[in-house]
Amino acid sequence: MAGSVKGQxxxxxxxxxxxxxxxxxIRLDDPSVSRHHAEIVPSGRGWRVHDLGSTNGTxxxxxxxxxGDWPLQERDLLEFGEFTLVVDSLVEGxxxxxxLGGQMRVEATARASLEEALExxxxxxxxxxxPGEQLVALLRANHHLGHTQSEDALLRGILEDAxxxxxxxxxxxxxxxxxxxxxxxxxxxxxxxxPREQAVGLExxxxxxxxxxxxxxxxxxxESILCHSVAxxxxxxxxxxxxxxxxxxxxxVLLRTPRGRLGVLHLDRSPWQHRFNAADLHLADxxxxxxxxxxxxxxxxxxxxxxxxxxxxxxxQAVELRDxxxxxxxARVTTYxxxxxxxxxxxxxxxxxIRIGTPLHDIGKxxxxxxxxxxxxxxxxxxxxxxxxxTVKGDEILATCADLKAVRPIVRSHHERWDGHGYxxxxxxxxxxxxxxxxxxxxxxxxxxxxxPYRKGMPLEMAFAEVEKQSGKQFDPHCAGGFLAIRDxxxxxxxxxxxxxxxxxxxxxxx
Numbered sequence: 001m002a003g004s005v006k007g008q009x010x011x012x013x014x015x016x017x018x019x020x021x022x023x024x025x026i027r028l029d030d031p032s033v034s035r036h037h038a039e040i041v042p043s044g045r046g047w048r049v050h051d052l053g054s055t056n057g058t059x060x061x062x063x064x065x066x067x068g069d070w071p072l073q074e075r076d077l078l079e080f081g082e083f084t085l086v087v088d089s090l091v092e093g094x095x096x097x098x099x100l101g102g103q104m105r106v107e108a109t110a111r112a113s114l115e116e117a118l119e120x121x122x123x124x125x126x127x128x129x130x131p132g133e134q135l136v137a138l139l140r141a142n143h144h145l146g147h148t149q150s151e152d153a154l155l156r157g158i159l160e161d162a163x164x165x166x167x168x169x170x171x172x173x174x175x176x177x178x179x180x181x182x183x184x185x186x187x188x189x190x191x192x193x194x195p196r197e198q199a200v201g202l203e204x205x206x207x208x209x210x211x212x213x214x215x216x217x218x219x220x221x222x223e224s225i226l227c228h229s230v231a232x233x234x235x236x237x238x239x240x241x242x243x244x245x246x247x248x249x250x251x252x253v254l255l256r257t258p259r260g261r262l263g264v265l266h267l268d269r270s271p272w273q274h275r276f277n278a279a280d281l282h283l284a285d286x287x288x289x290x291x292x293x294x295x296x297x298x299x300x301x302x303x304x305x306x307x308x309x310x311x312x313x314x315x316x317q318a319v320e321l322r323d324x325x326x327x328x329x330x331a332r333v334t335t336y337x338x339x340x341x342x343x344x345x346x347x348x349x350x351x352x353x354i355r356i357g358t359p360l361h362d363i364g365k366x367x368x369x370x371x372x373x374x375x376x377x378x379x380x381x382x383x384x385x386x387x388x389x390x391t392v393k394g395d396e397i398l399a400t401c402a403d404l405k406a407v408r409p410i411v412r413s414h415h416e417r418w419d420g421h422g423y424x425x426x427x428x429x430x431x432x433x434x435x436x437x438x439x440x441x442x443x444x445x446x447x448x449x450x451x452x453p454y455r456k457g458m459p460l461e462m463a464f465a466e467v468e469k470q471s472g473k474q475f476d477p478h479c480a481g482g483f484l485a486i487r488d489x490x491x492x493x494x495x496x497x498x499x500x501x502x503x504x505x506x507x508x509x510x511x
Contacts, residue, residue, distance in 0.1 A: 001077075001084045009088070016040040018080050019052075032056055032081025040072070045181045046220050047072045047090050056081050071181065071260065073222075150348070151298040155187040158291050159265070163189055165287070166280055168267040170245065172210035175255070175263035175295075176219070178303075183215055183263060210266040211242055214252040218264050224253035224288070226281040249275035253288040257296050308356075316359040319366050329446055334358040335493050336442035336483075341435075343482045350435060357407030358439055361414050364394025388423045391415055409433035414440050417474045437476040441467065441483045444474065449494070460491055 010016055010026045018026040019037040028037070034054035041048055048069035051058040058065045059079035060072075072078075076087040155173050163171040170190050174183040188209045211230075218225045227250040230242050242250075247268040255262040265288050269276060316330040337358045341351050365373060368390055372383045379387060395412040398404040413427060413436035420428030432440075448463040458466070464487050471480035483490070 001086055005083065014042070018058075019054075026080075026085075028080055028083050030081055030083070033083065034081075037080050038078075040078075041069075043069075044216070044220070045071065045176075047087075048181075049078065054080070068179075069181075073260070151295075151302050152187065154294065154298050156189065158295075159187050159189045162265060162267060162284065162287055166251070166267055166276075166284055167269070167273065168251075169270045169273060170209060170247075170268055172266040173255070173263060174210060174215050174266065176261065178299075183212075183219060185210070186263075209245060210268075211247065211250060211252070214250055215264045215266055218252040218254050219261060222254060222256070222261060224251075224281060224285045226251055226276055226278060228275050228277065246270050248273070251276050251281055251284045253281070253284045255288050255292045255295060257292050259296070262292055262295055262299075312356060312359050315363060319362055329450070330359050330362065332446045332494075333361065333439065333442045336445060336490060337439050339486050339489055339493065340438050340442060340479065340483050343486050344438070344479070346435075346438075353407050353410070353435055354438065356404075357410035357435065358442075360394065360398065360404075360407065361411055361439055361443065362390060362394065363397055363411060364390035364392065366397070367393040388415070391424050407435075410436050410439050412436070414443055416440070418476050419473050422474075432476070437479050441475050441479045444470075445483065445490070460487075460494070 005028065012025060016026055017024045017036070017039050018028065018033070019035050020027065020029055020033050021035045024036070034052070034056070036052045037054040038049060038051050038058040041050075049058065049060065049065070049072055050069035051065045059077075060070055061077050062079075072087050072090065074087055074090055078085045078087065159171045159173055162168070171188070172185060173187045175186050176182070177184050214225055214227065230247055230250060245268065248271040249269040251265075251267040253265045253267075255265055265284065267276075267284060313330075319330075334355070337354050338351070341354045346354070368387060372379065372386055375383070391412050391414070395408050398408045398411055410433070412424065413433050416422035416425065416427045416432045416436060417440075418429060418432070418437075420426055422432075445463055445467060448466060449457045449460065451457045457463075464484060467475065467480050467483055471477045
């Protein structure tokens with residue numbers, strides 16, 4: 001687009017290597033470009049670009065590329081050093097694990113822009129206002145975007161409404177995996193709105209619920225597809241997913257935003273239903289366009305949340321590294337707390353607070369003097385009083401972050417006792433925050449079963465007996481009873497923990 005090669009065009013159906021080296025198809029003889037700078041290659045997932053470890057980096061639409069390969073679309077801008085190139089046109093290339101079938105019988109496709117598809121929310125393909133029930137269904141689908149807590153629940157809600165409004169026997173959502181771009185099943189539902197989830201790693205052929213051929217074609221070509229009658233297509237008619245799934249008519253619509261393709265919404269009807277038509281394709285495409293932004297937002301929120309949880313875990317590990325006897329304590333207490341919370345049937349929101357707050361329950365120990373924290377012998381009364389301050393110090397640390405307000409009770413109150421003889425506030429009974437009571441049992445149990453320099457940890461049965469003995473004294477009876485009810489699962493977790501119970505464990509009664 002500029003410089004000495006402005007206006008030059010490079011074209012290939014196989015590979016385009018970029019660099020100063022004379023073997024490069026796109027040779028850019030300039031010091032700002034590395035000898036072997038980048039590579040543009042076709043694949044079963046479309047054309048991809050990846051940097052070859054260049055000095056100045058490769059930029060796609062102003063963003064420097066990291067490791068791996070990245071999808072290209074028409075009008076994308078690529079920067080190599082001082083040179084900027086524009087992707088003028090793309091055609092499919094490369095081999096795919098799922099043959100695309102050049103002769104595949106497709107009655108209709110839709111390549112509507114996002115704006116055109118969104119306009120179709122209110123008008124059908126004849127520019128007539130949509131019937132009331134269709135508008136209600138579309139509004140319901142968008143309702144999930146602002147009223148759903150998790151990404152999985154969002155996908156299931158969208159899918160159930162799509163199946164209902166289009167009278168499908170079954171629906172599936174497949175999304176491009178963030179790590180390798182491959183399409184993976186994320187949600188399935190039947191026409192009776194009975195969702196079921198596909199286990200990770202399960203072969204799709206063992207539970208046919210969508211046509212991989214059609215899904216890959218729709219995704220790779222960037223278009224929504226109508227197959228009015230799969231029986232009329234020799235390639236599709238023999239497909240295992242089509243036959244075992246009793247699919248007679250299929251809609252495969254593209255989930256996309258202005259930033260790229262997300263995946264595919266797949267709907268099918270059985271031989272006993274009317275076949276999909278072009279109007280159905282128009283409606284399904286409008287639905288897909290309207291919910292895609294919500295799906296993308298949910299993915300971004302999940303990434304942000306994962307980063308947040310990873311940061312919390314690293315903070316907890318930083319505290320454990322100060323004390324050679326605390327290794328693995330945080331991971332085990334978090335695991336036990338989650339098991340107990342699930343047994344007590346806490347809400348999804350409370351379960352999330354357990355997941356976030358438990359790794360931070362000892363964060364205040366970062367403010368305890370090493371001479372006390374790392375002391376290999378029993379603490380003196382004065383040292384014990386200083387150690388107890390880790391609950392208050394932890395609460396003060398979290399008070400600086402407004403987003404962690406809801407988990408502060410776990411950090412401050414996980415050493416309170418049901419009988420009122422705990423610390424730091426001497427709370428008793430129901431006055432102790434409910435989530436802190438859960439973590440208190442898990443924390444004490446791990447302390448009892450962990451070794452210290454001056455004593456061995458209790459055997460499991462003895463520790464469970466102590467939990468039972470302290471029910472109504474140290475522990476909330478409801479929490480203690482729930483923990484005893486899951487003793488087998490706790491024992492199994494102790495055997496499978498990545499960080500096993502070893503001499504590097506927690507000193508409970510110090511704090």
